[in-house]
Amino acid sequence: MTLLNDNVTQQVREVFQQLKEPVHILFFGQKANCDYCDETRQLVEEVAALSDKLSVEMYDLQDDAETAAQYHVDKAPGLVIAAKEDGQIQDFGIRYAGIPSGHEFTSLIQDVLLVSSRDSSLSPQTRDYLKSLKEPVYLQVFVTPT
Amino acid sequence: MVQAEMVEAMEFPLLANQYGVHGVPHTTINDGKGNVIGAVPEEHLLAEIRRVVGG
Numbered sequence: 001m002t003l004l005n006d007n008v009t010q011q012v013r014e015v016f017q018q019l020k021e022p023v024h025i026l027f028f029g030q031k032a033n034c035d036y037c038d039e040t041r042q043l044v045e046e047v048a049a050l051s052d053k054l055s056v057e058m059y060d061l062q063d064d065a066e067t068a069a070q071y072h073v074d075k076a077p078g079l080v081i082a083a084k085e086d087g088q089i090q091d092f093g094i095r096y097a098g099i100p101s102g103h104e105f106t107s108l109i110q111d112v113l114l115v116s117s118r119d120s121s122l123s124p125q126t127r128d129y130l131k132s133l134k135e136p137v138y139l140q141v142f143v144t145p146t
Numbered sequence: 147m148v149q150a151e152m153v154e155a156m157e158f159p160l161l162a163n164q165y166g167v168h169g170v171p172h173t174t175i176n177d178g179k180g181n182v183i184g185a186v187p188e189e190h191l192l193a194e195i196r197r198v199v200g201g
Contacts (some may be wrong), residue, residue, distance in 0.1 A: 142171060
């Protein structure tokens, strides 16, 4: 059984016509105590199947602890929305913790489009400031799917 | 230098409680050193980031 119905699949497929550059999603699950790992994995697989500019790789938080640490992923389900350039993964620091369903499904699709465009759309002033940062900035945006 | 994580508050209630999340969206900066509540304009978020890390 699929999570995305025909209507949504069709809409996402249309939106994905705008994809420019390749996007790579890293999924991190875990075997125990994860209510939404299976669904999130399936959701990501279904989304990735809708464009040949999208690829996805599956990891386990424990079994692939080194990769998880490399990408600073400490929650499952966890997603990294990264770019792919000439087969190399380029991390823009974009993460999801929890299932991107409901309203957050739209955020996921928007993030894929954003990464694909390779343009943050931030103002020149913001970009200048961020370039001058001397210590890391870690933002966590709490959301609910409804 | 910048990492941003969307956190589904219902799935990670302990973390949401730790930062006193009562409504969404709620953005925390550097593990609670700064907080922004609501979907705010870019300048507003930037002002709070500046307050936390300077510059």
